[in-house]
């Protein structure tokens with residue numbers, strides 16, 4: 001059986017690991033990245049608490065000793081179901097069984113203007129870009145004398161109060177409290193506002209009411225401005241326009257407000273529901289003989305999850321393992337078994353000592369330090385690579401005792417401004433960043 005897996009995320013990697021060295025099965029694992037990224041800790045990369053490498057694991061290293069798994073680092077351009085082939089930017093590959101495990105990407109709900117100006121955080125590279133932007137904004141703020149203008153550089157607006165938004169808001173508020181006033185003694189950080197926005201009634205809407213209430217309390221304690229039932233209508237890079245007409249001035253809008261599946265070309269639009277591919281209880285794409293979808297990209301309706309499973313690492317991992325067992329069963333001529341998610345619970349962390357956990361069996365809600373520690377232990381255990389776990393743990397310990405996020409490595413945008421343009425900035429009366437933007441534009445245009 002020639003199996004192609006597209007995507008070495010949580011779902012694809014666990015599927016490939018379960019098929020590793022199994023007789024009668026040859027696997028080609030395709031991913032556009034050379035590494036598996038641990039998305040739950042991206043916000044810690046964005047806020048200088050972890051190095052990108054500590055949450056990334058080289059895909060090839062997982063299968064160094066494998067006899068039946070081959071890897072291609074390529075972007076899949078299309079699936080050709082009629083030919084049983086996958087077309088990538090490096091070649092076309094045949095399959096007997098195809099598994100789509102391409103995960104999800106940021107959803108701007110069709111607003112291209114917001115997409116062009118806001119910062120997403122779905123990949124390690126995007127988390128690094130976000131860190132760059134935050135650090136560069138603080139550096140630029142030093143040159144801005146007008147307090148209103150300075151507030152715009154310092155303030156951060158996060159759209160989406162799910163776990164990602166809540167975790168980011170908490171981590172940025174810890175930076176504001178512990179690290180930034182020491183790094184930038186010339187800046188009054190009372191000018192730095194952190195907004196958390198959501199169209200729903202409360203943060204962590206997918207968790208219990210108790211978790212939501214705890215999150216509201218913790219976010220208040222951290223001085224985060226929460227605006228619920230607020231929808232971002234527009235953003236021009238300087239001002240966030242809300243649907244109630246209010247405007248929040250900021251240079252940084254972080255978009256954590258929605259995701260949609262990375263549906264490869266070749267999957268019929270009729271098979272896609274809310275950005276996910278419709279699958280049956282065996283993860284088989286509806287109407288297809290030999291194409292499966294697992295993880296975030298898969299929409300499976302079950303009696304327990306009528307609207308599909310939540311897009312979580314635990315679902316992706318368990319679907320990957322379950323499909324591997326089913327493919328092995330089919331290869332032996334045995335019938336496949338239906339999938340259902342065994343939900344043990346959901347959790348989120350807001351800041352040091354401030355976490356929330358909803359356990360399923362027994363039904364129980366935890367908060368505070370206990371929930372925060374449980375979150376750390378679980379997330380460290382989900383990561384690939386012993387070295388990564390040790391590095392993450394050391395960084396957490398260091399931060400615990402030092403209250404510092406030390407990894408403030410950022411690329412500064414000097415090269416965008418020519419010497420002549422810099423000279424011009426010095427002679428201008430208007431706020432320097434504006435002059436700098438003008439100079440950058442002139443430099444780019446070769447003036």
Ligand SMILES: Cc1cc2nc3c(=O)[nH]c(=O)nc-3n(C[C@H](O)[C@H](O)[C@H](O)COP(=O)(O)OP(=O)(O)OC[C@H]3O[C@@H](n4cnc5c(N)ncnc54)[C@H](O)[C@@H]3O)c2cc1C
Pocket residue numbers: 006007008009010011012030031032033035036037039040041042043074075076077101102103104121122123163164262264294295296297311312313314316
């Ligand atoms: C910021 C953030 C925080 C999160 N926190 C949590 C958390 O705390 N707990 C939790 O359970 N879940 C969390 N999640 C969700 C969790 O990360 C996802 O549910 C999980 O990653 C889904 O796994 P997957 O294998 O379906 O997709 P992914 O892990 O996204 O993997 C998809 C893979 O497919 C590859 N790919 C995509 N398109 C192509 C293509 N065309 N060609 C080749 N390769 C391609 C990608 O490079 C990627 O490696 C979080 C997600 C984010 C973004």
